[in-house]
Amino acid sequence: MPSLKDLRNRIASVKATQKITKAMQMVAAAKLRRAQEAAEAARPYSERMGSVLANITQAIGGGGDAPALMTGTGKDDVHLLVVCTAERGLCGGFNSQIARLARDHIRRLLADGKQVKIICVGKKGFDILRRDYASMIIDRVDLREVKTLGFVNADAIAKKVIHLFNEGGFDICTLFYSQFKSVISQIPTAQQIIPAGLASAPAEAVDGGSAVYEYEPEPGEILADLIPRNISVQVFRALLENAAGEMGAKMSAMDNATRNAGEMINKLSITYNRQRQAQITKELIEIISGAEAL
Amino acid sequence: MAEAFKFELVSPERLLVSEQVESVVIPGAEGEMTVLAHHAPVMTTIKPGVVTVKAASGGEERYVVFGGFADIVPSGCTLLAESAVAVKDVDRADLARRIQEAREDAADAKDDQVRSKAEQFLSQLTTLEGAILPA
Secondary structure (H helix, E strand, O other): OOOHHHHHHHHHHHHHHHHHHHHHHHHHHHHHHHHHHHHHHHHHHHHHHHHHHHHHHHHHOOOOOOOHHHHOOOOOOEEEEEEEOOOOOOOOOHHHHHHHHHHHHHHHHHHOOOEEEEEEEOHHHHHHHHHHHHHHEEEEEOOOOOOOOOHHHHHHHHHHHHHHHHOOOOOEEEEEEEEEEEOOEEEEEEEEEEOOOOOOOOOOOOOOOOOOOEEEOOHHHHHHHHHHHHHHHHHHHHHHHHHHHHHHHHHHHHHHHHHHHHHHHHHHHHHHHHHHHHHHHHHHHHHHHHHHHO | OOOOEEEEEEOOOOEEEEEEEEEEEEEEOOEEEEEOOOOOOEEEEEOOEEEEEEEOOOOEEEEEEOOEEEEEEOOEEEEEEOOEEEHHHOOHHHHHHHHHHHHHHHHOOOOHHHHHHHHHHHHHHHHHHHHHOOO
16 A cells, blocks of 8 residues: 555656646647648648549540650659658657558558568658658658748658659658547558559539630640649648547547546545545544453 | 629638628739639639739728639639748748749759749749839
Protein backbone atom coordinates (compact mmCIF):
# COMPACT_ATOMS: atom_id res chain seq x y z
CA MET A 1 0.00 0.00 0.00
CA PRO A 2 1.47 3.38 -0.98
CA SER A 3 1.82 5.92 1.76
CA LEU A 4 -0.35 9.00 2.01
CA LYS A 5 2.47 11.16 0.77
CA ASP A 6 2.98 8.98 -2.31
CA LEU A 7 -0.69 9.21 -3.12
CA ARG A 8 -0.67 12.95 -2.75
CA ASN A 9 2.26 13.18 -5.14
CA ARG A 10 0.60 10.97 -7.69
CA ILE A 11 -2.61 12.95 -7.62
CA ALA A 12 -0.65 16.15 -8.11
CA SER A 13 1.23 14.70 -11.07
CA VAL A 14 -1.90 13.37 -12.77
CA LYS A 15 -3.51 16.76 -12.26
CA ALA A 16 -0.56 18.43 -13.96
CA THR A 17 -0.84 16.02 -16.89
CA GLN A 18 -4.54 16.68 -17.14
CA LYS A 19 -3.89 20.40 -17.35
CA ILE A 20 -1.48 19.84 -20.22
CA THR A 21 -3.79 17.57 -22.19
CA LYS A 22 -6.63 19.98 -21.62
CA ALA A 23 -4.55 22.84 -22.97
CA MET A 24 -3.50 20.76 -25.96
CA GLN A 25 -7.08 19.93 -26.68
CA MET A 26 -8.04 23.58 -26.69
CA VAL A 27 -5.13 24.51 -28.94
CA ALA A 28 -6.09 21.71 -31.32
CA ALA A 29 -9.68 22.92 -31.36
CA ALA A 30 -8.59 26.41 -32.33
CA LYS A 31 -6.21 25.10 -34.97
CA LEU A 32 -8.85 22.74 -36.28
CA ARG A 33 -11.17 25.63 -36.95
CA ARG A 34 -8.46 27.43 -38.85
CA ALA A 35 -7.52 24.31 -40.80
CA GLN A 36 -11.13 23.70 -41.69
CA GLU A 37 -11.51 27.25 -42.91
CA ALA A 38 -8.41 26.86 -45.05
CA ALA A 39 -9.72 23.61 -46.50
CA GLU A 40 -13.03 25.22 -47.27
CA ALA A 41 -11.41 28.26 -48.85
CA ALA A 42 -9.42 26.00 -51.14
CA ARG A 43 -12.44 24.06 -52.27
CA PRO A 44 -13.75 26.41 -55.00
CA TYR A 45 -10.42 26.26 -56.82
CA SER A 46 -10.17 22.51 -56.93
CA GLU A 47 -13.84 22.20 -57.89
CA ARG A 48 -13.51 24.64 -60.77
CA MET A 49 -10.26 22.98 -61.77
CA GLY A 50 -12.06 19.66 -61.89
CA SER A 51 -14.87 20.96 -64.08
CA VAL A 52 -12.50 22.77 -66.43
CA LEU A 53 -10.39 19.67 -66.71
CA ALA A 54 -13.43 17.55 -67.48
CA ASN A 55 -14.46 20.07 -70.10
CA ILE A 56 -11.15 20.11 -71.82
CA THR A 57 -10.62 16.37 -71.82
CA GLN A 58 -14.02 16.08 -73.38
CA ALA A 59 -12.93 18.51 -76.08
CA ILE A 60 -9.82 16.55 -76.79
CA GLY A 61 -11.78 13.36 -76.55
CA GLY A 62 -8.85 11.34 -75.30
CA GLY A 63 -6.98 12.09 -78.50
CA GLY A 64 -3.37 11.21 -79.01
CA ASP A 65 -2.10 14.62 -77.97
CA ALA A 66 -2.96 14.20 -74.31
CA PRO A 67 0.19 14.65 -72.21
CA ALA A 68 1.93 11.68 -70.67
CA LEU A 69 1.06 12.85 -67.17
CA MET A 70 -2.52 12.01 -67.98
CA THR A 71 -2.20 8.88 -70.02
CA GLY A 72 0.68 7.41 -68.10
CA THR A 73 3.70 5.65 -69.50
CA GLY A 74 1.68 2.61 -70.42
CA LYS A 75 3.51 0.49 -67.88
CA ASP A 76 3.00 -0.09 -64.19
CA ASP A 77 6.35 -1.42 -63.06
CA VAL A 78 7.55 1.32 -60.79
CA HIS A 79 5.19 2.82 -58.26
CA LEU A 80 5.74 6.04 -56.41
CA LEU A 81 3.90 6.52 -53.15
CA VAL A 82 3.59 9.97 -51.67
CA VAL A 83 2.69 9.41 -48.05
CA CYS A 84 1.42 12.50 -46.29
CA THR A 85 1.29 12.39 -42.52
CA ALA A 86 1.48 14.84 -39.66
CA GLU A 87 4.65 16.34 -38.28
CA ARG A 88 3.74 15.64 -34.70
CA GLY A 89 2.41 12.75 -32.74
CA LEU A 90 -0.09 12.69 -29.90
CA CYS A 91 -3.00 12.53 -32.26
CA GLY A 92 -4.38 9.07 -31.70
CA GLY A 93 -4.22 6.62 -34.53
CA PHE A 94 -4.03 9.31 -37.18
CA ASN A 95 -0.50 8.71 -38.44
CA SER A 96 -0.47 4.97 -38.00
CA GLN A 97 -3.73 4.67 -39.95
CA ILE A 98 -2.20 6.33 -42.97
CA ALA A 99 1.02 4.40 -42.58
CA ARG A 100 -0.86 1.12 -42.30
CA LEU A 101 -2.76 1.79 -45.51
CA ALA A 102 0.48 2.66 -47.25
CA ARG A 103 2.19 -0.42 -45.87
CA ASP A 104 -0.58 -2.72 -47.04
CA HIS A 105 -0.34 -1.13 -50.45
CA ILE A 106 3.42 -1.57 -50.55
CA ARG A 107 3.17 -5.19 -49.50
CA ARG A 108 0.66 -5.87 -52.26
CA LEU A 109 2.83 -4.18 -54.85
CA LEU A 110 5.93 -6.03 -53.75
CA ALA A 111 4.06 -9.31 -53.87
CA ASP A 112 3.20 -8.51 -57.49
CA GLY A 113 6.86 -7.98 -58.20
CA LYS A 114 6.64 -4.22 -58.68
CA GLN A 115 9.25 -1.72 -57.71
CA VAL A 116 8.25 0.78 -55.04
CA LYS A 117 9.56 4.25 -54.27
CA ILE A 118 8.37 6.37 -51.41
CA ILE A 119 8.30 10.07 -50.76
CA CYS A 120 7.42 10.93 -47.17
CA VAL A 121 5.71 14.17 -46.39
CA GLY A 122 5.74 14.77 -42.67
CA LYS A 123 8.03 13.35 -40.04
CA LYS A 124 5.76 10.77 -38.47
CA GLY A 125 5.12 8.78 -41.61
CA PHE A 126 8.84 8.75 -42.27
CA ASP A 127 9.53 7.40 -38.79
CA ILE A 128 7.04 4.59 -39.20
CA LEU A 129 7.90 3.57 -42.75
CA ARG A 130 11.62 3.84 -42.14
CA ARG A 131 11.48 0.75 -39.95
CA ASP A 132 10.44 -1.58 -42.75
CA TYR A 133 11.08 0.17 -46.01
CA ALA A 134 14.03 2.46 -45.39
CA SER A 135 15.68 1.53 -48.68
CA MET A 136 12.65 2.56 -50.71
CA ILE A 137 12.31 6.05 -49.31
CA ILE A 138 13.84 8.30 -51.92
CA ASP A 139 12.91 11.62 -50.45
CA ARG A 140 11.22 13.27 -47.53
CA VAL A 141 9.60 16.63 -47.23
CA ASP A 142 9.71 18.39 -43.93
CA LEU A 143 6.90 20.80 -43.24
CA ARG A 144 7.84 21.30 -39.63
CA GLU A 145 8.90 24.89 -40.11
CA VAL A 146 5.77 25.74 -42.04
CA LYS A 147 3.36 27.75 -39.94
CA THR A 148 0.51 28.19 -42.37
CA LEU A 149 0.29 25.71 -45.18
CA GLY A 150 0.46 27.53 -48.48
CA PHE A 151 0.00 26.49 -52.05
CA VAL A 152 3.74 27.00 -52.46
CA ASN A 153 4.45 24.00 -50.24
CA ALA A 154 2.19 21.74 -52.22
CA ASP A 155 3.55 23.10 -55.46
CA ALA A 156 7.09 22.23 -54.41
CA ILE A 157 6.10 18.63 -53.72
CA ALA A 158 4.19 18.35 -56.98
CA LYS A 159 7.15 19.78 -58.91
CA LYS A 160 9.39 17.14 -57.39
CA VAL A 161 7.00 14.40 -58.40
CA ILE A 162 6.58 15.71 -61.93
CA HIS A 163 10.31 16.16 -62.34
CA LEU A 164 10.84 12.56 -61.30
CA PHE A 165 8.15 11.43 -63.70
CA ASN A 166 9.72 13.29 -66.61
CA GLU A 167 12.99 11.58 -65.87
CA GLY A 168 11.19 8.26 -66.08
CA GLY A 169 11.55 7.59 -62.37
CA PHE A 170 8.19 5.89 -62.01
CA ASP A 171 5.04 4.90 -63.86
CA ILE A 172 2.25 5.33 -61.37
CA CYS A 173 2.00 7.76 -58.50
CA THR A 174 -0.38 7.35 -55.61
CA LEU A 175 -1.06 9.89 -52.92
CA PHE A 176 -1.77 8.75 -49.38
CA TYR A 177 -3.51 11.05 -47.00
CA SER A 178 -6.37 11.19 -44.57
CA GLN A 179 -9.70 12.45 -45.67
CA PHE A 180 -11.32 14.73 -43.15
CA LYS A 181 -14.81 13.41 -42.59
CA SER A 182 -15.53 14.84 -39.18
CA VAL A 183 -13.69 15.63 -35.98
CA ILE A 184 -13.90 12.05 -34.82
CA SER A 185 -13.52 10.29 -38.13
CA GLN A 186 -10.68 10.59 -40.62
CA ILE A 187 -10.54 8.14 -43.46
CA PRO A 188 -7.09 7.17 -44.73
CA THR A 189 -7.26 7.39 -48.50
CA ALA A 190 -5.13 6.35 -51.43
CA GLN A 191 -5.56 8.44 -54.53
CA GLN A 192 -3.85 7.88 -57.82
CA ILE A 193 -2.63 11.17 -59.26
CA ILE A 194 -0.41 10.03 -62.14
CA PRO A 195 -1.76 9.04 -64.58
CA ALA A 196 -4.66 11.25 -63.62
CA GLY A 197 -7.68 9.09 -63.07
CA LEU A 198 -10.30 11.08 -64.87
CA ALA A 199 -12.84 8.31 -64.97
CA SER A 200 -14.66 9.99 -62.12
CA ALA A 201 -14.98 13.31 -63.95
CA PRO A 202 -18.60 14.23 -64.54
CA ALA A 203 -19.60 13.65 -68.13
CA GLU A 204 -21.73 16.73 -68.61
CA ALA A 205 -20.02 20.08 -68.78
CA VAL A 206 -21.03 22.82 -66.40
CA ASP A 207 -22.65 26.16 -67.18
CA GLY A 208 -22.64 26.45 -70.93
CA GLY A 209 -23.74 22.88 -71.35
CA SER A 210 -22.08 21.45 -74.39
CA ALA A 211 -20.97 24.89 -75.54
CA VAL A 212 -18.26 24.83 -78.13
CA TYR A 213 -15.22 26.36 -76.58
CA GLU A 214 -12.56 28.30 -78.31
CA TYR A 215 -9.15 27.45 -77.02
CA GLU A 216 -6.27 29.78 -76.77
CA PRO A 217 -3.64 28.33 -77.26
CA GLU A 218 -4.48 24.82 -78.51
CA PRO A 219 -6.36 22.46 -76.16
CA GLY A 220 -3.38 20.16 -75.98
CA GLU A 221 -1.16 22.99 -74.88
CA ILE A 222 -3.62 24.16 -72.25
CA LEU A 223 -3.91 20.64 -71.00
CA ALA A 224 -0.15 20.29 -70.78
CA ASP A 225 -0.18 23.39 -68.62
CA LEU A 226 -3.19 22.34 -66.66
CA ILE A 227 -2.29 18.82 -65.63
CA PRO A 228 0.80 19.69 -63.57
CA ARG A 229 -1.21 22.41 -61.93
CA ASN A 230 -3.94 19.95 -61.17
CA ILE A 231 -1.42 17.70 -59.47
CA SER A 232 -0.31 20.59 -57.29
CA VAL A 233 -3.92 21.23 -56.43
CA GLN A 234 -4.50 17.59 -55.49
CA VAL A 235 -1.44 17.61 -53.26
CA PHE A 236 -2.52 20.88 -51.72
CA ARG A 237 -5.96 19.50 -51.01
CA ALA A 238 -4.47 16.38 -49.48
CA LEU A 239 -2.24 18.47 -47.23
CA LEU A 240 -5.11 20.63 -46.11
CA GLU A 241 -7.34 17.66 -45.42
CA ASN A 242 -4.48 16.15 -43.50
CA ALA A 243 -3.96 19.27 -41.45
CA ALA A 244 -7.63 19.39 -40.52
CA GLY A 245 -7.68 15.66 -39.83
CA GLU A 246 -4.60 15.82 -37.65
CA MET A 247 -6.11 18.53 -35.51
CA GLY A 248 -9.40 16.66 -35.29
CA ALA A 249 -7.65 13.48 -34.23
CA LYS A 250 -5.51 15.37 -31.77
CA MET A 251 -8.54 17.02 -30.30
CA SER A 252 -10.37 13.79 -29.66
CA ALA A 253 -7.23 12.05 -28.43
CA MET A 254 -6.56 14.83 -25.97
CA ASP A 255 -10.19 14.88 -24.93
CA ASN A 256 -9.92 11.19 -24.09
CA ALA A 257 -6.68 11.74 -22.24
CA THR A 258 -8.21 14.52 -20.18
CA ARG A 259 -11.17 12.35 -19.31
CA ASN A 260 -8.92 9.42 -18.37
CA ALA A 261 -6.86 11.66 -16.15
CA GLY A 262 -10.06 12.81 -14.46
CA GLU A 263 -11.07 9.22 -13.77
CA MET A 264 -7.65 8.43 -12.43
CA ILE A 265 -7.74 11.41 -10.10
CA ASN A 266 -11.11 10.29 -8.79
CA LYS A 267 -9.87 6.81 -8.08
CA LEU A 268 -6.70 8.01 -6.44
CA SER A 269 -8.61 10.50 -4.29
CA ILE A 270 -10.92 7.77 -3.06
CA THR A 271 -7.96 5.57 -2.10
CA TYR A 272 -6.31 8.55 -0.48
CA ASN A 273 -9.38 9.45 1.58
CA ARG A 274 -9.99 5.91 2.60
CA GLN A 275 -6.44 5.48 3.76
CA ARG A 276 -6.48 8.72 5.68
CA GLN A 277 -9.74 7.65 7.33
CA ALA A 278 -8.22 4.29 8.23
CA GLN A 279 -5.25 5.99 9.79
CA ILE A 280 -7.43 8.30 11.88
CA THR A 281 -9.52 5.35 13.05
CA LYS A 282 -6.39 3.46 13.93
CA GLU A 283 -5.05 6.35 15.99
CA LEU A 284 -8.39 6.73 17.78
CA ILE A 285 -8.46 3.05 18.63
CA GLU A 286 -4.98 3.35 20.02
CA ILE A 287 -5.93 6.31 22.23
CA ILE A 288 -9.18 4.74 23.43
CA SER A 289 -7.69 1.35 24.21
CA GLY A 290 -4.83 3.14 25.96
CA ALA A 291 -7.37 5.05 28.13
CA GLU A 292 -9.34 1.91 28.89
CA ALA A 293 -6.22 0.11 30.10
CA LEU A 294 -5.78 2.67 32.86
CA MET B 1 -24.32 51.06 -68.88
CA ALA B 2 -22.97 47.77 -70.09
CA GLU B 3 -24.58 44.59 -68.97
CA ALA B 4 -23.09 42.90 -65.92
CA PHE B 5 -21.93 39.32 -65.65
CA LYS B 6 -20.49 37.14 -62.94
CA PHE B 7 -16.76 37.14 -62.45
CA GLU B 8 -14.81 34.95 -60.08
CA LEU B 9 -11.13 35.17 -59.26
CA VAL B 10 -9.99 32.06 -57.44
CA SER B 11 -6.57 31.24 -56.07
CA PRO B 12 -5.77 27.88 -54.50
CA GLU B 13 -5.87 29.43 -51.07
CA ARG B 14 -9.14 31.24 -51.37
CA LEU B 15 -11.86 32.85 -53.42
CA LEU B 16 -10.70 36.42 -53.96
CA VAL B 17 -13.49 37.94 -55.98
CA SER B 18 -16.98 36.79 -56.71
CA GLU B 19 -19.17 39.59 -57.96
CA GLN B 20 -21.11 41.12 -60.80
CA VAL B 21 -18.83 43.03 -63.10
CA GLU B 22 -19.05 45.08 -66.25
CA SER B 23 -15.78 44.08 -67.83
CA VAL B 24 -12.58 42.25 -67.04
CA VAL B 25 -9.21 42.62 -68.74
CA ILE B 26 -7.30 39.34 -68.73
CA PRO B 27 -3.62 38.93 -69.63
CA GLY B 28 -4.15 35.93 -71.91
CA ALA B 29 -1.25 33.82 -73.06
CA GLU B 30 -1.74 35.10 -76.58
CA GLY B 31 -2.49 38.70 -75.77
CA GLU B 32 -4.65 40.72 -73.45
CA MET B 33 -8.35 40.47 -73.85
CA THR B 34 -11.32 42.27 -72.45
CA VAL B 35 -14.25 40.14 -71.45
CA LEU B 36 -17.74 41.57 -71.54
CA ALA B 37 -21.06 39.89 -70.93
CA HIS B 38 -22.14 37.27 -73.49
CA HIS B 39 -18.60 36.54 -74.51
CA ALA B 40 -18.16 33.45 -76.65
CA PRO B 41 -16.93 30.45 -74.65
CA VAL B 42 -13.16 30.62 -74.46
CA MET B 43 -10.64 28.82 -72.40
CA THR B 44 -7.21 30.33 -72.19
CA THR B 45 -4.09 30.14 -70.13
CA ILE B 46 -2.92 33.40 -68.67
CA LYS B 47 0.54 34.80 -68.25
CA PRO B 48 1.80 36.81 -65.28
CA GLY B 49 0.13 40.18 -65.51
CA VAL B 50 -2.49 42.52 -64.21
CA VAL B 51 -6.19 41.72 -64.21
CA THR B 52 -8.39 44.78 -64.26
CA VAL B 53 -11.87 44.27 -62.93
CA LYS B 54 -14.54 46.89 -63.51
CA ALA B 55 -17.31 46.16 -61.05
CA ALA B 56 -20.95 46.69 -61.90
CA SER B 57 -21.13 49.08 -58.95
CA GLY B 58 -18.61 51.32 -60.65
CA GLY B 59 -15.36 50.64 -58.80
CA GLU B 60 -12.26 49.37 -60.51
CA GLU B 61 -9.91 46.86 -58.93
CA ARG B 62 -6.58 45.64 -60.20
CA TYR B 63 -5.02 42.32 -59.29
CA VAL B 64 -1.65 40.85 -60.05
CA VAL B 65 -1.76 37.21 -61.10
CA PHE B 66 1.11 34.81 -61.70
CA GLY B 67 -0.06 32.39 -64.32
CA GLY B 68 -3.20 30.33 -64.34
CA PHE B 69 -6.09 30.03 -66.73
CA ALA B 70 -9.45 31.51 -67.47
CA ASP B 71 -12.72 29.81 -68.27
CA ILE B 72 -15.09 32.14 -70.07
CA VAL B 73 -18.70 31.28 -70.83
CA PRO B 74 -21.50 33.63 -71.93
CA SER B 75 -22.91 33.78 -68.42
CA GLY B 76 -19.69 34.45 -66.58
CA CYS B 77 -15.97 34.23 -66.29
CA THR B 78 -13.86 32.22 -63.88
CA LEU B 79 -10.21 32.97 -63.47
CA LEU B 80 -8.12 30.34 -61.76
CA ALA B 81 -4.89 32.01 -60.78
CA GLU B 82 -1.92 30.25 -59.31
CA SER B 83 -1.37 33.18 -57.06
CA ALA B 84 -3.26 36.44 -57.01
CA VAL B 85 -2.95 39.62 -55.00
CA ALA B 86 -4.51 43.05 -55.22
CA VAL B 87 -2.10 45.48 -56.85
CA LYS B 88 -1.94 47.63 -53.75
CA ASP B 89 -0.85 44.65 -51.62
CA VAL B 90 1.85 43.42 -53.95
CA ASP B 91 4.99 42.47 -52.13
CA ARG B 92 7.93 43.91 -54.02
CA ALA B 93 10.37 41.52 -52.38
CA ASP B 94 8.25 38.55 -53.43
CA LEU B 95 8.17 39.74 -57.01
CA ALA B 96 11.91 40.29 -56.98
CA ARG B 97 12.37 36.78 -55.64
CA ARG B 98 10.23 35.32 -58.42
CA ILE B 99 12.23 37.20 -61.02
CA GLN B 100 15.44 35.97 -59.46
CA GLU B 101 14.17 32.39 -59.57
CA ALA B 102 13.06 32.73 -63.17
CA ARG B 103 16.47 34.09 -64.04
CA GLU B 104 18.14 31.09 -62.44
CA ASP B 105 15.78 28.74 -64.23
CA ALA B 106 16.67 30.33 -67.53
CA ALA B 107 20.35 30.12 -66.69
CA ASP B 108 20.42 26.42 -65.93
CA ALA B 109 17.95 25.26 -68.55
CA LYS B 110 19.30 22.21 -70.32
CA ASP B 111 17.81 22.36 -73.78
CA ASP B 112 16.67 25.23 -75.95
CA GLN B 113 13.00 24.56 -75.56
CA VAL B 114 13.12 24.78 -71.78
CA ARG B 115 15.34 27.83 -71.97
CA SER B 116 13.10 29.74 -74.33
CA LYS B 117 10.16 28.97 -72.11
CA ALA B 118 12.00 30.13 -69.00
CA GLU B 119 13.18 33.26 -70.77
CA GLN B 120 9.69 34.01 -71.94
CA PHE B 121 8.43 33.66 -68.38
CA LEU B 122 11.21 35.93 -67.17
CA SER B 123 10.38 38.64 -69.67
CA GLN B 124 6.71 38.42 -68.69
CA LEU B 125 7.68 38.91 -65.07
CA THR B 126 9.90 41.90 -65.78
CA THR B 127 7.16 43.48 -67.91
CA LEU B 128 4.80 42.95 -65.03
CA GLU B 129 7.22 44.59 -62.63
CA GLY B 130 7.50 47.56 -64.95
CA ALA B 131 3.73 47.79 -65.20
CA ILE B 132 3.05 47.96 -61.50
CA LEU B 133 6.05 49.83 -60.22
CA PRO B 134 4.65 53.33 -60.79
CA ALA B 135 1.40 52.30 -59.13
